[in-house]
Amino acid sequence: MLAELLRLKGKTTKKVVGLMSGTSVDGIDTCLAEISGNGVSTRVNVLAFATYPYPDNIRNAVLEASNPSSGTVEKICRLNFTLGKLFAEAVKNIANASGISLLDIDLVGSHGQTIYHIPCLSSDSPPHDNMLPGIAPAGSTLQIGEPSVIAHETGITTVADFRPRDIAAGGQGAPLVSYADFILFRDKEKGRSLQNIGGIANVTFLPKDCNINEVIAFDTGPGNMIIDRITERITNNAAHFDKDGILAAQGQINRELLLNLQRHSFLSKPPPKTTGREEFGVCYADKIYNDAVKAGINNMDILATVTWFTAYSIAESYKQWILNRHSISEVILSGGGCHNKTLLKCIKQNLDPSIRVYPIDMFGITSDSKEALAFAILANETISGNTNNVPNATGAREQVVLGKILPGRHR
Numbered sequence: 001m002l003a004e005l006l007r008l009k010g011k012t013t014k015k016v017v018g019l020m021s022g023t024s025v026d027g028i029d030t031c032l033a034e035i036s037g038n039g040v041s042t043r044v045n046v047l048a049f050a051t052y053p054y055p056d057n058i059r060n061a062v063l064e065a066s067n068p069s070s071g072t073v074e075k076i077c078r079l080n081f082t083l084g085k086l087f088a089e090a091v092k093n094i095a096n097a098s099g100i101s102l103l104d105i106d107l108v109g110s111h112g113q114t115i116y117h118i119p120c121l122s123s124d125s126p127p128h129d130n131m132l133p134g135i136a137p138a139g140s141t142l143q144i145g146e147p148s149v150i151a152h153e154t155g156i157t158t159v160a161d162f163r164p165r166d167i168a169a170g171g172q173g174a175p176l177v178s179y180a181d182f183i184l185f186r187d188k189e190k191g192r193s194l195q196n197i198g199g200i201a202n203v204t205f206l207p208k209d210c211n212i213n214e215v216i217a218f219d220t221g222p223g224n225m226i227i228d229r230i231t232e233r234i235t236n237n238a239a240h241f242d243k244d245g246i247l248a249a250q251g252q253i254n255r256e257l258l259l260n261l262q263r264h265s266f267l268s269k270p271p272p273k274t275t276g277r278e279e280f281g282v283c284y285a286d287k288i289y290n291d292a293v294k295a296g297i298n299n300m301d302i303l304a305t306v307t308w309f310t311a312y313s314i315a316e317s318y319k320q321w322i323l324n325r326h327s328i329s330e331v332i333l334s335g336g337g338c339h340n341k342t343l344l345k346c347i348k349q350n351l352d353p354s355i356r357v358y359p360i361d362m363f364g365i366t367s368d369s370k371e372a373l374a375f376a377i378l379a380n381e382t383i384s385g386n387t388n389n390v391p392n393a394t395g396a397r398e399q400v401v402l403g404k405i406l407p408g409r410h411r
């Protein structure tokens with residue numbers, strides 16, 4: 001293993017595969033990139049990207065495992081190795097599609113699949129939550145997709161399980177892409193927001209000419225998660241998302257429903273903050289839908305209103321936590337939500353007209369590939385021995401080296 005680590009540390013340009021499946025549970029984002037250098041001198045060249053969709057049974061198994069009322073230790077235990085296989089297949093598929101041998105890939109960085117996330121235990125958490133009273137309560141997080149399977153099946157050294165070390169350092173274990181955003185997008189002339197719209201939406205704000213400790217990053221709230229679930233309800237599961245925002249465009253905003261949504265406590269919570277299915281998942285969205293139907297609101301208006309609320313939660317978080325001290329010149333969007341034209345229109349309407357809003361694709365990175373690329377970069381940092389969390393984003397007490405390293409087959 002030492003020989004492998006020394007080989008990798010000595011290699012200035014590496015072929016790295018980043019793997020990420022997020023809270024939308026739509027599939028495995030797989031990015032093959034050439035990464036040169038490390039730290040602030042990192043340079044990346046994306047060679048290939050693909051999303052390998054989860055088969056329906058796997059998607060349902062992940063959603064079931066993520067729900068405390070249906071998940072069991074046996075289901076999670078089995079799913080961990082099943083996803084490890086699928087993630088390994090994703091590496092093999094992207095290598096095959098790119099016409100390169102697995103032997104030419106130096107490293108894999110795998111986020112895995114979040115099953116459950118507890119950002120932090122408050123000091124007054126119920127005893128059964130905080131089982132070690134008197135010892136600083138920490139949060140906890142679980143990502144599965146067994147990296148030992150990835151390393152064994154591909155023969156490639158794999159870095160995975162990035163979030164726990166940040167939580168061990170007192171942070172919330174998320175958001176982590178802010179490190180990659182800093183590496184790739186900091187600018188000497190202007191402040192810019194990198195806004196991810198995945199199942200959950202999160203922002204990295206890079207003040208003009210900032211250093212890593214000046215980065216502001218947090219989850220802004222729901223991304224596609226509520227929109228997806230309401231779309232499933234109004235289409236009786238015929239659709240999992242509002243393609244291009246076509247359905248929401250047919251509806252009108254219901255003021256009463258919007259006011260109710262805007263009262264969600266997450267919006268007024270100061271950073272550092274992260275969220276997930278636990279707060280904005282199926283249970284939350286189903287209650288919103290069922291109450292709205294009882295109030296006589298029609299389906300398209302419900303979808304139009306939650307779409308507007310998602311945009312509002314993003315813009316409102318800028319006003320509350322960024323624009324009070326900084327100016328934002330541009331917002332660069334990534335994540336699958338970029339494809340929702342109605343959501344993009346709502347975001348622009350909620351932001352000051354002076355702020356330019358455009359997709360990340362203008363920087364040669366597709367909106368769907370950014371997170372997978374970020375975990376390739378994080379893996380390169382870990383193998384280089386560099387700290388790669390952003391304490392200002394997660395609340396960690398210090399910068400730490402994230403992840404666990406599983407050596408590939410002996411070369």
Ligand SMILES: Nc1ncnc2c1ncn2[C@@H]1O[C@H](COP(=O)(O)OP(=O)(O)OP(=O)(O)O)[C@@H](O)[C@H]1O
Pocket residue numbers: 021022023024025026196197198199200201223224225228240241242243244245334335336337339340341368371
């Ligand atoms: N054409 C489209 N029109 C509207 N929405 C779309 C379209 N394509 C994808 N999406 C949305 O993007 C979502 C997937 O986005 P993405 O892969 O960025 O989420 P994720 O990475 O799983 O989430 P997170 O960043 O929270 O981990 C889908 O669930 C859907 O809501």
Ligand SMILES: CC(=O)N[C@H]1[C@@H]2OC[C@@H](O2)[C@@H](O)[C@@H]1O[C@H](C)C(=O)O
Pocket residue numbers: 022023114117141173174175176177178198199200201202219274275276371
């Ligand atoms: C626990 C977890 O998986 N959180 C995700 C989720 O999806 C978006 C947002 O919430 C972000 O905080 C995080 O993922 C991204 C990749 C991050 O860590 O930056």
